[in-house]
Amino acid sequence: MGDTLTIRTVAEFAAAGELPEVVFWTGCAGSFDDRAKKITKAFARLLHKSGVSFAILGSEEGCTGDPAKRAGNEFLFQMQALQNIEVLNAYGIQSLVTACPHCFNTLKNEYPALGGHYSVKHHTQFLQELLQSGRLRVEGGKFEGKKIVYHDPCYLGRANGEYEAPRAVLAALEGEMLEMKRSRKNGLCCGAGGAQMFKEPEPGRQDINVARTEEALALQPDIIATGCPFCNTMLTDGTKHFQQEGNVEVLDIAELIARADDLV
Amino acid sequence: MGISTLLFLALTGSAGWAFSRKVRLIRAKINLGQPVDRQDRSGERWATMARVALGQSKMGAKPLPALLHLLVYVGFVLINIEVLEMLVDGIAGTHRFFQPYLGSVYTAALHFFEVLAFLVLAACVVFLTRRFVSRVPRLQHPDLAGFPQKDATTILVVEVVLMGALLLMNAAEAALPGGTTYVISGFLVPLLSGLSESSLHAVVTGAWWFHWVGILAFLNYLPYSKHFHIVLAFPNTYYSKLTPKGQLDSMPSVTHEVKAMLDPSYAPPAGDAPARFGAKDVVDLHWVNLLNAYTCTECGRCTEACPANQTGKKLSPRRIMMATRDRLENYQPEDGLSLLDHGISREELWACTTCNACTEACPIGIDPLDIIVQMRQYIVMEESGAPHGLNAMMTNLENNGAPWPFAQADKGRWAQELN
Incomplete structure (x- = not known):
């Protein structure tokens, strides 16, 4: 088992006048689904082990709106998206990583048209970079x-x-x-x-x-x-x-x- | 001017007029669609067209059909050079206008065209075999019942017959005194050995006219047929989606309303509210969707790749395109019909997983998924008609920012369970 690990929120970083290297967008499944939470925890431990300074939005993270958009509810999607973008932009966040390809796709491809421009990576891309740079072995x-x-x-x-x-x-x-x-x-x-x-x-x-x-x-x-x-x-x-x-x-x-x- | 020249000009002129009239009608139909900006990134668009339409890059996913299709395609393009000579001959009242000028080059070209004609003919026979003997599932599918299957057969049979007429004409000429024997039609010469010189002349003239009238008839059949893809594949690939497959378009009209909801001081620009959200009928779709529908060649690769279709659901992306085209062909404003429910059922729309297997499989850049999503938007935003499970998901999303009934306040709770 890994070391004791305390996860900080973006708000806590901001209160200390800091910005994390990357924000871990956990997504709804990753936050609430018991099976998916194990993935979230495993990835958090890997980030920690690699010495990555990361934060989560915690209660300030809403659903990206992906399922609403695919179901045809553009209103609900944009309600979610605009609220998330307001939060992300207020903190000046530039980099996101997520273990959910649906969040990844929405944040990367569909938020820019609504004013949310971020560097978004899927966790496998992020892990590949950590392995390549030697931060993770x-x-x-x-x-x-x-x-x-x-x-x-x-x-x-x-x-x-x-x-x-x-x-x-x-x-x-x-x-x-x-x-x-x-x-x-x-x-x-x-x-x-x-x-x-x-x-x-x-x-x-x-x-x-x-x-x-x-x-x-x-x-x-x-x-x-x-x-x-x-x-x-x-x-x-x-x-x-x-x-x-x-x-x-x-x-x-x-x-x-x-x-x-x-x-x- | 002889009677045959007059006849030639009258036939060719009226066929050209009828074809251009139908093309203008189709253009008008496509322009019934809503605007969408696909004029950006022109360099990439030309490159896509060159690669996908001209270079047939996506056909390679199935090597045998790719090879056969390539033969028919190359044959069609190159044999058209010979058709150009037929046009000159028809107008000038000559026979083989270019022969005296080109000499041995002309003879070599004719040998080459004959080989091509034979390969086209053989490819069409294999295509017919795949359709009716080995019965490739996607080519023997309920989607194709009725006209579409007849259409496919007509195209293949006409191509076989036209190539046959070309070869027969050359064979009859070879059988005449002093005639040149060509590489393929040479095999047909013995069949004509009993014919008199005047009968042979009649065969040459008859085959020539048959071929020419056949071309004109085929030209006018094209815009009613899936075979129109030979023209529309080019604009269709040019205007195809260049953004990542996962990216669905944003609806700016919705953005204004949502911004006004979140911030009462926000003033949306006046006068750009759409007639309705999403698509109920073909005229609610954008014009590239409609161009897609006229371009579809009904090959069924999309349906074959569709996970919903593979597992026995009613959805078939090919049928989405065919139903869109059929509705557009018959569209009348206020006729009490619509694409939704009359052409495409809700069951089909709700079976889609938006996985993009269909758009990946399409060899000419057609996007059935875009139509499916716009029709879902109509059902959900105009009718609140989503299936029960989705309504529950959306209620959760509205109330607590997650698709399940968990409070957003608890979203970071997993972090406390780590140690």
């Missing part, structure tokens, strides 16, 4: 012989063209990397995007998460890795559907790296 070996298959989240992959950073970070684990036939730009959605996470699926033959998990399980992996809290939920449910939850773990890349370093 990963002990390989622990995952030797472990078969790891990576599922591309749509909002990181196709939506923003980031296919390599997550794979580069996973490579540091020195496990055996597998690829599904439908990967990178041909990756199959987990079924959660476009606000589907919050509604029942439309009638069909099969649930999308089951189809995607089936494809991953066919490779007989030990670990299904992903970089999105919603993909994580969908694929975890998928392993339960096939009664494989005892044999295959669905883990976020941040959790895997933290585990390699005995941080979680």
